Amino acid sequence: MQEATTSEGRYSRKTIERKLSEYRRILTLTRRPTREEFSTIAKVAAIGIVIIGVAGFLIYLAMVQAPQYFGATNATNTTATATPGTAVNASQPAINATQNSSITSSANTTANATNQS
Secondary structure (H helix, E strand, C coil): CHHHHHHHCCCCHHHHHHHHHHHHHHHHHCCCCCHHHHHHHHHHHHHHHHHHHHHHHHHHHHHHHHHHHCCCCCHHHHHHCCCHHHHHHHHHHHHHHHHHHHHHHHHHHHHHHHHHC
C-alpha cells in the first residue's frame, strides 16, 4: 500500500478512490448495536467518566487542601494574627518594594526615551 501511494502521489485520483472503497467496505460491515449492547457501552462510559472525575477531585484535594491540613501557611495569615505594631512592620517591605519598582520603571522609561533620541 505504501509503494502505491508514493508512486501514484498522495492525492491522486486512484489513491482517493481506493481509500473511499476501504471506508465503504467498513461501513457495510457495521451494524447498529442492540439495546443491550448500547446500554452496556453507555454504562462503561459512565463508569469511566466517574472514575476520572474522582481522580481529578482527589488530585485537587492533594494539591489544595492537604497543604492547609498539614500546617503550611502563607505570609498573609501570619500578619493578620500579629499585634498591630508588628502588622505595620510586616507591611513595610511591601510598600518599599512598590516604591522601588516604580522608581525602577520610571528610570527605564527615561533610559528608553534617551536611547530613542
